[in-house]
Amino acid sequence: MRHSMELRIATITDAAAIIAFDHVAALEPARVRLIHDQIKSSACYVAVIDANVVAYAVLNYKFYDNGWIEMLYVHPQFRRQGIGSALIRHLINECRTPKLFTSTNQSNVPMQQLLATLEFDRSGFIENLDESDPELVYFKRLRDNAT
Numbered sequence: 730m731r732h733s734m735e736l737r738i739a740t741i742t743d744a745a746a747i748i749a750f751d752h753v754a755a756l757e758p759a760r761v762r763l764i765h766d767q768i769k770s771s772a773c774y775v776a777v778i779d780a781n782v783v784a785y786a787v788l789n790y791k792f793y794d795n796g797w798i799e800m801l802y803v804h805p806q807f808r809r810q811g812i813g814s815a816l817i818r819h820l821i822n823e824c825r826t827p828k829l830f831t832s833t834n835q836s837n838v839p840m841q842q843l844l845a846t847l848e849f850d851r852s853g854f855i856e857n858l859d860e861s862d863p864e865l866v867y868f869k870r871l872r873d874n875a876t
């Protein structure tokens with residue numbers, strides 16, 4: 730039985746735990762830098778269960794000044810338990826702009842399913858980032874006021 734889950738802003742002491750379960754961090758120094766940078770700018774959020782960091786997500790405003798979920802990663806052993814969805818719902822509440830965007834590869838069906846479940850809409854796609862795997866852009870309107 731799962732104990733209660735905490736969702737909070739990441740601190741620099743969470744970086745090691747994140748890097749340990751994000752398999753890309755072991756392969757790409759740029760991912761490690763991203764994690765550190767986003768933690769330092771208070772854009773990184775973590776899900777914590779029993780004092781263990783089990784997932785992280787990054788919300789910043791780099792996408793044409795709109796809310797932008799740059800990253801979502803759930804520890805492989807904790808997937809399919811609603812943690813990714815809970816983190817995204819938390820970012821929806823935290824987002825400071827009326828529109829929230831994210832993107833995922835065409836090959837990433839789990840992420841597409843998750844976004845569909847949370848009623849994100851498709852908003853075009855970008856080719857030529859990953860070879861032969863277009864980046865599908867998703868969008869969710871959070872508020873009507875256009876600020």
Ligand SMILES: CC(C)(COP(=O)(O)OP(=O)(O)OC[C@H]1O[C@@H](n2cnc3c(N)ncnc32)[C@H](O)[C@@H]1OP(=O)(O)O)[C@@H](O)C(=O)NCCC(=O)NCCS
Pocket residue numbers: 799800801802803804807808809810811812813814815832833834837838839840842843844846
């Ligand atoms: C994509 C990812 C974040 C999903 O996290 P998660 O915590 O397992 O997702 P949830 O448990 O909240 O799933 C919510 C819904 O998404 C869909 N979903 C999630 N994983 C799925 C899978 N492997 N296959 C099909 N649908 C899936 C389902 O509809 C699921 O609801 P259900 O379990 O009631 O059927 C996780 O698989 C992950 O970290 N993957 C590696 C990193 C990644 O690809 N990140 C996104 C790239 S931008």
